[in-house]
Amino acid sequence: MTGVDDDAPRELLRVEGVVKSFPGVRALDGVSLSVRAGEVHVLLGENGAGKSTLIKMLAGAHRPDAGRILADGEEVTIRSGRDAERLGIATIHQELTLVPGLTVAENLFLGRQPRTALGLIDRRALRTRAAALLRRVRLDVPPTTPVAGLGVAQRQMVEIAKALSLDARVLIMDEPTAVLTAEETGTLFGIVRELRAEGTGIVFITHHLEEITALGDRVTVLRDGRSVAEVPASTPEDELIRLMVGRDVTDRYPRERPAEPGAPLLRVRGLTRRGAFTDVGFDVRAGEVVGLAGLVGAGRTEVARAVFGADRYDTGTVEIDGERLPPGDVRAAMRAGIGLVPEDRKGQGLVLGASLDDNLTLARLDRDTRLGLVDRRARRRAATAVADRLKVRHSGLDRAARTLSGGNQQKIVIGKWLLAGARLLILDEPTRGIDVGAKVEIYRLVNELTAAGDAVLLISSDLPEVLGMSDRVLVMAQGRLTGELPAATATQNAVMELAVRQNIQDESAMEGSHVG
Amino acid sequence: MSAEVLRTPGSTGQWFTRAVLRNGPLGGLLALIAAMTVLSRDFLNGRNLLNVGVQASVTAILAFGLTFVIVSAGIDLSVGSVAALSATVVAWAATGHGLPVWLALPLGLGTGAVAGLVSGALVAYGKLPSFIATLAMLSVARGLALVISGGSPIAFPSSLAHLGDTLAGRLPVPVLVMAAAGLLTALVLTRTPAGRAMFAIGGNEEAARLSGIDVRRRKLTVHALSGLFAAVAGVVLAARLTSAQPQAAAGYELDAIAAVVIGGASLSGGSGKASGTLVGALILAVLRNGLNLLSVSAFWQQVATGAVIAVAVLLDTLRRRATR
Numbered sequence: 001m002t003g004v005d006d007d008a009p010r011e012l013l014r015v016e017g018v019v020k021s022f023p024g025v026r027a028l029d030g031v032s033l034s035v036r037a038g039e040v041h042v043l044l045g046e047n048g049a050g051k052s053t054l055i056k057m058l059a060g061a062h063r064p065d066a067g068r069i070l071a072d073g074e075e076v077t078i079r080s081g082r083d084a085e086r087l088g089i090a091t092i093h094q095e096l097t098l099v100p101g102l103t104v105a106e107n108l109f110l111g112r113q114p115r116t117a118l119g120l121i122d123r124r125a126l127r128t129r130a131a132a133l134l135r136r137v138r139l140d141v142p143p144t145t146p147v148a149g150l151g152v153a154q155r156q157m158v159e160i161a162k163a164l165s166l167d168a169r170v171l172i173m174d175e176p177t178a179v180l181t182a183e184e185t186g187t188l189f190g191i192v193r194e195l196r197a198e199g200t201g202i203v204f205i206t207h208h209l210e211e212i213t214a215l216g217d218r219v220t221v222l223r224d225g226r227s228v229a230e231v232p233a234s235t236p237e238d239e240l241i242r243l244m245v246g247r248d249v250t251d252r253y254p255r256e257r258p259a260e261p262g263a264p265l266l267r268v269r270g271l272t273r274r275g276a277f278t279d280v281g282f283d284v285r286a287g288e289v290v291g292l293a294g295l296v297g298a299g300r301t302e303v304a305r306a307v308f309g310a311d312r313y314d315t316g317t318v319e320i321d322g323e324r325l326p327p328g329d330v331r332a333a334m335r336a337g338i339g340l341v342p343e344d345r346k347g348q349g350l351v352l353g354a355s356l357d358d359n360l361t362l363a364r365l366d367r368d369t370r371l372g373l374v375d376r377r378a379r380r381r382a383a384t385a386v387a388d389r390l391k392v393r394h395s396g397l398d399r400a401a402r403t404l405s406g407g408n409q410q411k412i413v414i415g416k417w418l419l420a421g422a423r424l425l426i427l428d429e430p431t432r433g434i435d436v437g438a439k440v441e442i443y444r445l446v447n448e449l450t451a452a453g454d455a456v457l458l459i460s461s462d463l464p465e466v467l468g469m470s471d472r473v474l475v476m477a478q479g480r481l482t483g484e485l486p487a488a489t490a491t492q493n494a495v496m497e498l499a500v501r502q503n504i505q506d507e508s509a510m511e512g513s514h515v516g
Numbered sequence: 517m518s519a520e521v522l523r524t525p526g527s528t529g530q531w532f533t534r535a536v537l538r539n540g541p542l543g544g545l546l547a548l549i550a551a552m553t554v555l556s557r558d559f560l561n562g563r564n565l566l567n568v569g570v571q572a573s574v575t576a577i578l579a580f581g582l583t584f585v586i587v588s589a590g591i592d593l594s595v596g597s598v599a600a601l602s603a604t605v606v607a608w609a610a611t612g613h614g615l616p617v618w619l620a621l622p623l624g625l626g627t628g629a630v631a632g633l634v635s636g637a638l639v640a641y642g643k644l645p646s647f648i649a650t651l652a653m654l655s656v657a658r659g660l661a662l663v664i665s666g667g668s669p670i671a672f673p674s675s676l677a678h679l680g681d682t683l684a685g686r687l688p689v690p691v692l693v694m695a696a697a698g699l700l701t702a703l704v705l706t707r708t709p710a711g712r713a714m715f716a717i718g719g720n721e722e723a724a725r726l727s728g729i730d731v732r733r734r735k736l737t738v739h740a741l742s743g744l745f746a747a748v749a750g751v752v753l754a755a756r757l758t759s760a761q762p763q764a765a766a767g768y769e770l771d772a773i774a775a776v777v778i779g780g781a782s783l784s785g786g787s788g789k790a791s792g793t794l795v796g797a798l799i800l801a802v803l804r805n806g807l808n809l810l811s812v813s814a815f816w817q818q819v820a821t822g823a824v825i826a827v828a829v830l831l832d833t834l835r836r837r838a839t840r
Contacts, residue, residue, distance in 0.1 A: 308726075310726055330725065330726060330728050331728045331730065334728040347722060347723075348720075348722045348723050348726055350720065350723055351715070351716050351719035351723050351724065351786065352719065353786045353787065354715060354719045354786065358712065358715065358716070361712075362716055362723070362724070362727040362729070363727040363728050365709040365712050365716075369709060372708065372709075373703075373707040373708060374707050374709060374711075374712060420727075420728070
């Protein structure tokens with residue numbers, strides 16, 4: 001051990017019984033966390049458990065309704081990012097916060113550039129100091145590279161370098177490995193270990209349990225806004241899952257599979273868009289849930305959007321009930337009965353500033369009219385009925401959509417398609433960022449829809465979810481379908497094998513061409 | 517956020533408080549009227565108030581049309597020029613070429629709508645930012661007005677000039693036109709699918725598109741409406757001046773934008789209402805009228821107008837933050 005004389009390492013940061021409510025949801029309901037110098041403290045919890053709210057609070061974006069935050073044993077109030085900085089708390093958010101148009105060096109010292117005697121930016125000092133930081137994170141790019149020219153992993157490294165330049169004593173990393181390859185993750189771990197050895201306290205958020213044993217020292221588990229346990233990182237994975245979910249894992253996916261699926265509803269053949277997906281063909285039958293699995297970037301979302309008409313495709317056909325849909329025509333797809341619940345709920349699914357009933361009736365604007373005028377009463381009736389059916393927790397349908405929690409927002413997006421009369425719902429990552437309760441409600445709704453003869457195409461990166469909720473699982477890799485598995489008997493390993501298959505084929509093809 | 521609300525009122529008192537809270541700008545207007553009443557004995561009488569209405573009418577009609585554009589997160593800088601062009605076309609056709617008024621008037625209004633359609637097409641299909649497309653139209657329309665008129669005013673046909681008069685010797689026609697345009701705007705915004713689509717597009721264009729809203733067609737409609745309203749405003753203005761002047765209404769687009777924004781609309785789209793826009797236009801008109809009555813110099817009037825715009829929007833922002 002280096003530099004620590006006491007028996008127990010110093011406690012850098014302590015959160016005690018913090019509570020935070022937003023309209024309609026209690027995001028944090030008694031969370032405690034302690035971060036010591038020279039440890040990697042893993043924050044574990046399902047989406048919606050309160051991790052984001054907690055770290056936003058430590059970054060100064062939210063203030064607790066109750067509870068205390070202590071830095072070096074003294075109670076502090078973190079009102080802004082500047083306060084957090086002063087306390088030595090740096091956060092690397094999932095959504096990176098770099099300015100794409102500026103260079104790496106400019107980003108690293110944004111707002112605190114070294115100055116010359118005349119008060120102008122000292123470009124030379126800027127470059128040399130940036131270069132030194134980049135060496136520390138082993139990022140081999142010139143400091144003058146525009147950030148727009150960097151890949152996601154490289155940007156992540158720039159963010160880490162920025163945190164280092166702030167001399168952060170507590171470094172919070174929100175799912176830093178989510179966008180990294182195995183090799184990049186290895187590099188990141190190396191840097192994190194170095195920082196730990198230097199005495200930095202690291203709060204590490206991850207969904208990959210194997211990373212906990214590889215890197216972590218202690219684990220705090222959050223569930224439904226509460227910290228339910230603090231355990232050593234050596235705790236077995238099964239135990240961690242049990243703590244995280246808080247109940248038996250088997251009832252998490254209440255799929256009731258139909259004995260016999262109906263006639264084909266959607267038929268996709270030879271769907272191709274250069275650079276995105278190639279020769280994709282599949283059917284979805286009435287009453288069926290077809291899962292679409294694969295790695296991020298495999299082209300699943302792109303295929304879904306093409307089927308829905310949100311984007312164009314080069315060749316291939318999309319048919320509903322045997323009728324061919326014109327490419328790139330959302331309205332035609334909607335008329336045929338397709339609805340898309342997009343991956344980016346806030347950016348593409350909702351009009352956040354508009355009311356709930358406006359959002360719910362968005363896909364049927366022309367429907368509730370009398371003499372060309374909107375029939376508000378009919379509209380309100382329809383919206384109320386579907387909000388009740390989906391158990392949307394809200395404080396009035398005239399409230400803005402932004403006031404709802406993630407799970408309830410997602411129900412509004414789904415409700416929009418129910419009101420539009422969709423028979424085939426494409427759900428793209430429908431439960432990302434949603435609490436366990438709302439998740440199960442969405443699963444039950446999927447059952448309800450398919451029991452009534454509708455169909456669902458379920459895109460999800462959550463393997464247990466795809467396997468648990470689908471009847472068949474299609475797997476995509478690098479823009480191609482690489483296989484189909486019956487969900488009831490498929491294993492996560494079998495899906496993963498198909499999800500990386502194309503890579504292997506490509507490599508062998510390349511080797512072949514080298515030889516030939 | 518300010519979604520328009522039509523609720524069954526409780527007691528009248530309750531209704532009034534709620535209306536003021538929901539319509540912060542209305543409170544501002546009432547305060548301004550109260551101040552002017554105290555400061556000038558000539559302010560609060562029927563004749564002067566109708567006068568204020570007439571002064572507000574052109575700005576308000578322009579602003580109603582602009583409300584559609586701003587609600588859908590666009591902007592229209594060309595309304596002043598389009599107003600002048602449309603009025604010039606009417607006068608040129610009727611006075612210059614002897615066309616009957618019942619033909620000349622639709623021709624002029626059509627010109628405004630077409631100018632709007634052209635801007636709309638540039639925005640919807642050419643993917644130009646509306647700021648740029650309508651900045652171009654601002655110049656083109658003004659230029660065409662000068663070309664058609666040869667640069668000098670054309671007398672307005674006398675039958676149309678009555679639009680600048682009063683009805684039954686009391687009610688000024690411009691105020692009636694303003695009221696009609698306002699009601700139409702409110703109806704379109706709150707009660708038609710097209711209006712609801714405008715709010716959706718302004719709030720989140722991608723979500724609107726993925727919900728089956730034909731965004732491009734709606735943008736065409738929005739700009740065409742703005743052009744049409746500008747044409748109406750141009751005709752009203754020419755009727756009041758009894759001549760179509762190619763240089764008329766220059767800079768009016770800024771007053772109109774100010775009226776919409778004072779009325780509580782957000783320039784980033786998704787919010788706005790006709791009543792707010794009307795209040796915004798009235799605030800500007802009351803201010804000018806009152807300052808005139810108080811013999812404040814025209815130079816200081818500009819300073820005061822600017823200050824009122826800033827304060828009004830500032831207060832509205834604070835009010836929203838408080839009630840959110």
